[in-house]
Amino acid sequence: MPIESPFHARTSQLCTSMRWKDWAGYFAVCSYEPCHEQEYFAYRHAAGLMDATPLFKYTVSGADAGRLLSRVMTRDITKLRVGRVTYCCWCDDAGKIMDDGTVSRLDDDVYRVTAAEPTLHWLRLNARRYQVAIEDVTTKYGILALQGPLSRGILGHVCGRAVTDLRFFRLTQTTIDRRPVTITRTGYTGDLGYEVWCDSADALPVYDAITEAGQNYRLMPAGLDALDVARVEAGFVMNGVDYHSSNHCLIESRKSTPYELGLGWTVQLDRDPFIGQSKLREEKQRGSQWSFVGLDYDWVAFERLFARHDLPPQTPHGAWRDPLPVFDRTGRQVGQATSGAWSPTLKKNLALASVKRSHAAEGRELLIEATVEFERTRTPVTVSAPMFFDPERKRG
Amino acid sequence: MNPTASKPTKSSYDAIVIGGGHNGLVCAAYLGRAGKKVLVVEKRPVVGGAAVSEEVVPGFTFSVFSYVVSLFRPHIIRELDLPRHGMQILPMETTYNPVPDDRGLVRWGDAARTRREIERFSPNDASIYPEFGLAMSRLSRFTKNIIDTTAPEPASLHPKELIKLLKLAKQFKDFDGDMRYLNLKLMTMSAVDFLEEWFESEPLLPAMAGSGIIGTFMGVRSPGTAYVLLHHYMGEIDGAYRAWGFAKGGTGQISLACARAAQSFGVEIVTDVGVSSIDIANGRARGIVLDNGDQVSAKTVISSLDPNRTFLKLIPEGQLDSDFTASIRRYKNRGSSGKVNLALDRLPTFAGGREGDHHLRGDVTYAPTIDYIEKAYDEAKYGQFSRNPFLNIVIPSLNDPSVAPPGKHVLSAFVQYAPYNIREGAENWPQQRDAFGEAVIDTIEEFCPDIRDCLIDKQVISPWDIERMIGLTEGNIFQGELSLEQLAFLRPVAGWSRYQTPIDQLWMCGSGTHPGGGVMGAPGELSAKTMLSKKAV
Structure with missing residues (x-):
């Protein structure tokens, strides 16, 4: 039975659709309205407010905190300066990915880690030789993701310049309605956006202050369904959907490496030893077996599949995450699409996929399985970079 | 650019x-x-x-x-x-029809909710509404074949033309009998006659019939307006027929x-x-x-x-x-409509007691009865703008806040009838423009009592102005x-x-x-x- 987030008193009032799901043991809103469409458009044209509390959160502090995190993460965290946030992943000894998340450096010896899965044991297991304290603060803080092109204006109203001047992947510690908050310029929508951390006890006043400031900016509460479309457009991988944590996999072939998931840019090899380093180095030299790519459906062909049944083309309603096999032109399976969505912004039918490296060149034509009127068939897609949507405002 | x-x-x-x-x-x-x-x-x-x-009023697009x-x-x-x-x-999700002394009618993206709304006026209309939508979608798909290719040329004996005609004939033949008759009715009937074969209640009937007169110098009871109705039905967004939207910006x-x-x-x-x-x-x-x-x-x-x-x-x-x-x-050409654009200091209060602004995110059509629209047409027939016009209103700033400063709004009212050829002569529109604008705002006031308190500035456009500004003959x-x-x-x-x-x-x-x-x-x-x-x- 899931538990309630500290924002539940507000979100449950707003969630008129009664559409909830279990996210990491918490009640989480799928969409506040019966359909997620308006919430998606809020993310892209105004601002959406999402309760991201269910993320696992850890505080790592002490003289060796940076060294421990550098040992666990694929990135050299000792290089992360105070006031900055970084996105990274972590692997097992075989270089297989376990999870991905962010690390924020709050102070010289204080870091915060977010994760999709419980990570306390893994951090502690690797901390034996270090002077660190690791605390699971998952329930101690609430997180609100405020995402969208007008999010800066809203937070500016609440917090002033400390936030409006905040650059991409930086953090600031300030107050909202006199309550201490940490604000990071991060998010999972691929748009301009922020994440606001507050003490769970302060959750409601912080929520109210942001909502009130948001009234003039058409701020909407937004749920996970809208987020899922946005993150497919942004090409962000999701643990449990686009890959599986290595410690959950029964079979080896289910595991992935950062390189295979397009996260090679988070791997810093040439530094002090870290977990998975030697295997990742080997892979880098050898080349990966798989590549993470975007797939763009050939619309005319897709439309024809429906026309055969005298039907107008039907785009997927929201994001999907039931995997579909991907083939080369000879009909040999060369990978699988793990999630996808119709992009209302780009007017394209999109998927994210893992395909054999030999078939991952941009512009390559592949086939994806499609079922129309109970008839299973294949339709052409073009390989592209997974980041379909990347507006200037995200970083600017 | x-x-x-x-x-x-x-x-x-x-x-x-x-x-x-x-x-x-x-x-x-x-x-x-x-x-x-x-x-x-x-x-x-x-x-x-x-x-x-255009940013006609500073900050308001x-x-x-x-x-x-x-x-x-x-x-x-x-x-x-x-x-x-x-x-x-950006999608327009709702259609709201204010009705004096009532909550009015809202049609939502949510079919069940729409059914309950229509049921207040007619359980019969509520139950047939989805069937009507399906029939119009089927007709729209037939029409799509026509609008996405060059027009057929029935007078030509060129084999290519004959093949094109035959193709259309086959598509027509592939319709089942009812649909074929429906298509013919649509081509010949008035919007009201056509709709009355399905529906019985107001404000649903006038609200839907309104689409049949937009941009046309005819009344909802004039034969031929049923086709214009379809013209407004056959739009599609992402494969969904009858979906309307706002362009961002x-x-x-x-x-x-x-x-x-x-x-x-x-x-x-x-x-x-x-x-x-x-x-x-x-x-x-x-x-x-x-x-x-x-x-x-x-x-x-x-x-x-x-x-x-x-x-x-x-x-x-x-x-x-x-x-x-x-x-x-x-x-x-016969321009028949005008436009009134308002810059608003805040969102006006709509009568009818509905909470929030969800129902205003799409369009607001003011045409409470069939007679209301027909009377508006009567005035136009004899060379006057309608004192109580048919209005199709949108507030795009509710979906796209970029078109107005924070907290402020843009309201756009499409107004019919405003005949190009007024009794005094089209060139006399400038003398009538203010009165026309006031008549529109007076009408909005009927369902938005505080509209004048919210008003920062306005732009009133008559068909004569349309012709003068962008060259469309008779507007x-x-x-x-x-x-x-x-x-x-x-x-x-x-x-x-x-x-x-x-x-x-x-x-x-x-x-x-x-x-x-x-x-x-x-x-x-x-x-x-x-x-x-x-x-x-």
Whole structure:
């Protein structure tokens, strides 16, 4: 039975659709309205407010905190300066990915880690030789993701310049309605956006202050369904959907490496030893077996599949995450699409996929399985970079 | 878009498009894509024609004329990659019909909720409403075959034409019997008669019938208006019929996206440049003469202006047969609508006691009864604007806050009837404009009692203003009425529905050609494709 987030008193009032799901043991809103469409458009044209509390959160502090995190993460965290946030992943000894998340450096010896899965044991297991304290603060803080092109204006109203001047992947510690908050310029929508951390006890006043400031900016509460479309457009991988944590996999072939998931840019090899380093180095030299790519459906062909049944083309309603096999032109399976969505912004039918490296060149034509009127068939897609949507405002 | 010059860089082009409305730009983009050297000449400082966004009041961006989008052809969006050039469509989710002393009727994206709303007025209507939607979708799909290709030519015996007709006949035959009859009814009946075969209650009937008169000088009980109803049903967004949306940043952004696409194919666009005439020698167009007297030559000249303007104003006297000229003169423009755009300090309170503003995110149609619309038409018939007009209102700032300062709003009211030819003569519209604006605001006040308290500024546009500002003859928003005798192979006149004109190398690409008006892009696209296939450019 899931538990309630500290924002539940507000979100449950707003969630008129009664559409909830279990996210990491918490009640989480799928969409506040019966359909997620308006919430998606809020993310892209105004601002959406999402309760991201269910993320696992850890505080790592002490003289060796940076060294421990550098040992666990694929990135050299000792290089992360105070006031900055970084996105990274972590692997097992075989270089297989376990999870991905962010690390924020709050102070010289204080870091915060977010994760999709419980990570306390893994951090502690690797901390034996270090002077660190690791605390699971998952329930101690609430997180609100405020995402969208007008999010800066809203937070500016609440917090002033400390936030409006905040650059991409930086953090600031300030107050909202006199309550201490940490604000990071991060998010999972691929748009301009922020994440606001507050003490769970302060959750409601912080929520109210942001909502009130948001009234003039058409701020909407937004749920996970809208987020899922946005993150497919942004090409962000999701643990449990686009890959599986290595410690959950029964079979080896289910595991992935950062390189295979397009996260090679988070791997810093040439530094002090870290977990998975030697295997990742080997892979880098050898080349990966798989590549993470975007797939763009050939619309005319897709439309024809429906026309055969005298039907107008039907785009997927929201994001999907039931995997579909991907083939080369000879009909040999060369990978699988793990999630996808119709992009209302780009007017394209999109998927994210893992395909054999030999078939991952941009512009390559592949086939994806499609079922129309109970008839299973294949339709052409073009390989592209997974980041379909990347507006200037995200970083600017 | 890239900055436009006010002088063409060359003296000669493959093609010159007169008028930078969305169809002119789409046509130019397709020709540019085919590698042609194209010049677009726009008289105003901004491109877009009737699809234009302008900051009329500081901080408030109005979609000055055309205000919603649905008919824009999805394949044009794809082929010209318009999202990459800035075209973004936000969905309109609701339709709200205020009713005096009542909560009114809201049709939502949520079918069950819509059913419950209609049930308050008629359980029968509520239960048949989805069936009607399905029937209209089926008819729309049939019509789509017509609007996405050049018009059939029934008078021709050319095998290609016969095959085209046979194909259409087969599609018609493939309909089941009921649908075939329905199609015929739709072509001949009035919007009200057609709808009354399904529905019985107000305000649903007038709210739906309203789509049958938009841009047309006819009443909801005038035969032929049922087709206009379908014209507003056959729009689609992402494959969903009858879906309407707002362009982010106003309708002008669609034109700007088309302009950027055209520029990406090397098309040159000049603004603030008027065309005084089309240069014709020996029955063949060879270029244009600008207002400043400069001449620019081209292999092909394409006019995106309306037929009246193209043939009666830009072509020197005597170049056309008198029969053809007479047909163009008979072509009905008859502007029937005006536009009132308001800058609001806050969201006005709508009567009816509904909470929040969810029901205002789409459009608000004020037409509480059939008689209300018909009375509004009565006044127009005798040369007066309606004192209590039919209103179609949108508040795009609720979906797209970028068009107004934080917390403030833009309200756009499409107003019918406002006849171009008022009793006192069209040129007397300036003296009536204020009274017209007041009549509209008085009407809005009936369901928005505090509208005047919210008002910062307003822009009142009569059909005379439409003609003066963007050149649409008699202010007709479709470049000529969408009545059956002016559609398909009869648009603009019989025998000339394929974008060609009696003048060699002079082509048309505006809404005055098949398949007609609305921010559709189809005339521009079909015209360009026809020219390319005939190697006319």
